[in-house]
Amino acid sequence: MLYRIEGIVIRSMDYGEGNKIITLCTKSHGKVGVLVRGAKKVRSRHGAATQLFTFGEYVFFRGMGSIGTLNACEITEPNHTLREQLHLAAYASYVVELVDRALQDEESGGAMFDQLLAYMRAIREGKDAQVTTHIFEMKLCQAVGVAPSVDSCVVCGRTDELTGFGWRLGGAICSRCRPREHGRYVCSGNILKLMQVFIKTDLRRLGDITLKQETKLQLRDCMRGYMDTHIGVRCKSLQFLEQMEKYDLAPLPSMTEKEAEEQEGNGGD
Incomplete structure (x- = not known):
């Protein structure tokens, strides 16, 4: 079956003497593996399509349960930078x-x-x-x-008097529950505010x-x-x-x- 999918190269590895296998993060098909034949050759027309971080439209053929084989690629954002x-x-x-x-x-x-x-x-x-x-x-x-829980205390659930972020417990901590988290694992209230924004x-x-x-x-x-x-x-x-x-x-x-x-x-x- 022939696929035409927009994807971002999140992994690229050598395969055999002149080929590469790339892993694409796609919107419609999740994570997809594609074999690119001859990609390591100097004059390969698909060499740029195998570079990490490249975003483009990939056209490949894939049989049932097998890895895809690249037919063509139109690069949208090469991301050289x-x-x-x-x-x-x-x-x-x-x-x-x-x-x-x-x-x-x-x-x-x-x-x-x-x-x-x-x-x-x-x-x-x-x-x-x-x-x-x-x-x-x-x-x-x-x-x-x-x-993480950032709007209420990860221990008791209260939403007031949140004083910091306890990353070991996994969220915001109120003044009453703060002793339950070791001091080295507690971040300040400013960091909690950033977490709430993030x-x-x-x-x-x-x-x-x-x-x-x-x-x-x-x-x-x-x-x-x-x-x-x-x-x-x-x-x-x-x-x-x-x-x-x-x-x-x-x-x-x-x-x-x-x-x-x-x-x-x-x-x-």
């Missing part, structure tokens, strides 16, 4: 690996496809890559059913986001802890991302203290 800039490549590689690990073959992937496409456009256009990645992590948590944010309508460095570091620690605890998938690409952050290969943008406080005051949106 995401591969050429080190820090963008690191964040985008982590995100597509998350999607690859989260989606099952043929599983409906409409929501993930839309958010992934919007994510790549956002960081390509200059949105803060770290913060945008954390928003995408929240979208993925919602998609797989492990989103869970309602659609990446397709993302505005400019600017946070001061201290807040970004707290947010990073909180989201990494939450993802490790509740998703339980340690992506290989995350190791490189952490090394890049360790050696400051992606410097954080500077801003005045007043601007930072105003930005945090409205939730960073």
Whole structure:
């Protein structure tokens, strides 16, 4: 059967001497594997279609229960920038690996496809890559059913006197229940406010986001802890991302203290 599907390349690997197998995240067919014959050859007309992060329309033939074989591809967004800039490549590689690990073959992937496409456009256009990645992590948590409780205490359910975010317990914590979470696992009320914004944010309508460095570091620690605890998938690409952050290969943008406080005051949106 012949398929014509819009897809984003979330994995690309060599197969045999001159071929590649790509994994596409699609809106209509979830995660799909496609064999691209001769893709490694210098003059291959399909070489560009196998590059990570490429978004295009893929035409392939697939028999019952077999992997597809590419016939043609029209590239819509090559996303060269995401591969050429080190820090963008690191964040985008982590995100597509998350999607690859989260989606099952043929599983409906409409929501993930839309958010992934919007994510790549956002960081390509200059949105803060770290913060945008954390928003995408929240979208993925919602998609797989492990989103944190941010509007009520995760322990007792009360909605008032929320004082912080406990990433081990998985959500907001009120003043009465705060002792139930170890201090090292509790983030400040400012981080909770950001979480409340993130869970309602659609990446397709993302505005400019600017946070001061201290807040970004707290947010990073909180989201990494939450993802490790509740998703339980340690992506290989995350190791490189952490090394890049360790050696400051992606410097954080500077801003005045007043601007930072105003930005945090409205939730960073």
